[in-house]
Amino acid sequence: MKHLFTLLFAMVSTFAFTQNNPDFFRLGSLPYAYNALEPFIDAATMEIHYTKHHQAYVNNLNKALAGSKYEKKSLEEMLLVASRTGDAIRNNAGGHYNHTLFWNVLGVNQPWNSEMPVAKAITQQWGSLDSLKKMMNQGAMTRFGSGWVWLVVTPEKKLMVCSSANQDNPIMDAMKERGIPILGIDVWEHAYYLKYQNKRNDYLGAIWNVINWVEVDKNYQKALNDPFLKVIEKDAWIELKDFHKVMAQTFHPAEEGNFDPIRLRATEMVMKGEALKNGKLPASYDSPSIRKALEDLVKQAKVVQELVSKPTKNEKIMSELTKVHDAFHVVEGLCKDE
Numbered sequence: 001m002k003h004l005f006t007l008l009f010a011m012v013s014t015f016a017f018t019q020n021n022p023d024f025f026r027l028g029s030l031p032y033a034y035n036a037l038e039p040f041i042d043a044a045t046m047e048i049h050y051t052k053h054h055q056a057y058v059n060n061l062n063k064a065l066a067g068s069k070y071e072k073k074s075l076e077e078m079l080l081v082a083s084r085t086g087d088a089i090r091n092n093a094g095g096h097y098n099h100t101l102f103w104n105v106l107g108v109n110q111p112w113n114s115e116m117p118v119a120k121a122i123t124q125q126w127g128s129l130d131s132l133k134k135m136m137n138q139g140a141m142t143r144f145g146s147g148w149v150w151l152v153v154t155p156e157k158k159l160m161v162c163s164s165a166n167q168d169n170p171i172m173d174a175m176k177e178r179g180i181p182i183l184g185i186d187v188w189e190h191a192y193y194l195k196y197q198n199k200r201n202d203y204l205g206a207i208w209n210v211i212n213w214v215e216v217d218k219n220y221q222k223a224l225n226d227p228f229l230k231v232i233e234k235d236a237w238i239e240l241k242d243f244h245k246v247m248a249q250t251f252h253p254a255e256e257g258n259f260d261p262i263r264l265r266a267t268e269m270v271m272k273g274e275a276l277k278n279g280k281l282p283a284s285y286d287s288p289s290i291r292k293a294l295e296d297l298v299k300q301a302k303v304v305q306e307l308v309s310k311p312t313k314n315e316k317i318m319s320e321l322t323k324v325h326d327a328f329h330v331v332e333g334l335c336k337d338e
């Protein structure tokens with residue numbers, strides 16, 4: 001009786017924990033039966049892939065997040081900073097996101113239709129669906145080891161094909177090619193080995209029979225209008241990030257009375273500012289007001305450079321450095337508004 005009570009208490013506690021923990025990721029339901037994609041993808045592969053591999057990414061993500069500073073972040077927020085989260089979060093957040101997309105873009109009886117917006121965009125950009133297949137299959141075949149091949153909407157709202165290692169994807173800051181993936185093909189051996197063994201090429205030939213083009217088209221249209229695309233665009237603006245780094249690493253110590261960093265790095269700040277001003281501005285940030293703000297930022301950084309090149313009181317440096325900091329926040333603010 002006592003044991004029964006303990007068991008019941010444990011069950012209720014577990015239930016309460018999962019209900020009260022909003023940060024708990026869960027495996028979504030598979031939108032079709034394990035055998036729905038036969039004979040192209042066999043039921044055993046589907047079942048193991050979904051119930052073991054994907055489930056493990058979800059479990060390990062929850063484990064890695066417990067007590068970490070990323071606990072309250074969305075999956076997308078974690079992916080954006082994947083280069084800094086550590087491997088456990090990077091691999092498992094990627095694994096969860098990538099597989100969720102993968103199940104969504106597979107299916108039967110949802111064929112390519114040349115009237116779909118995504119079909120028109122593919123045809124306009126690459127000539128035909130066959131060209132896309134060739135590019136993606138080539139990307140998958142040349143991906144050494146485990147990884148993915150992607151069809152992506154870029155911040156310029158163009159389509160792009162790229163591949164990634166492990167569970168990385170183009171949302172991640174760790175990748176050079178950035179954007180929102182709308183179709184992904186899993187080229188880990190666990191996705192095909194039971195049926196195709198080492199013949200990745202045969203798996204790639206087969207999988208195009210079970211692409212759910214209705215879902216790919218929905219993903220395409222959603223991505224085009226997704227504000228997250230602009231977040232990725234800004235995140236991929238390397239010169240802005242570089243300037244931000246030198247700004248933070250000189251301004252904040254100065255606020256606390258340490259002027260060594262700015263005395264040492266004022267020239268670097270000017271150079272990073274010039275790189276930012278003269279570099280290619282991301283399309284949706286290229287406006288007269290942002291260009292003007294960048295001019296001001298460089299001008300002000302040069303004032304600080306001049307001051308630290310000769311004996312100058314800290315108070316004077318602080319007041320001019322604060323103006324660089326303000327100018328940077330004008331740029332940042334404009335990036336948010338426009």
Ligand SMILES: [Fe+2]
Pocket residue numbers: 049053099186188190191
């Ligand atoms: Fe997989």
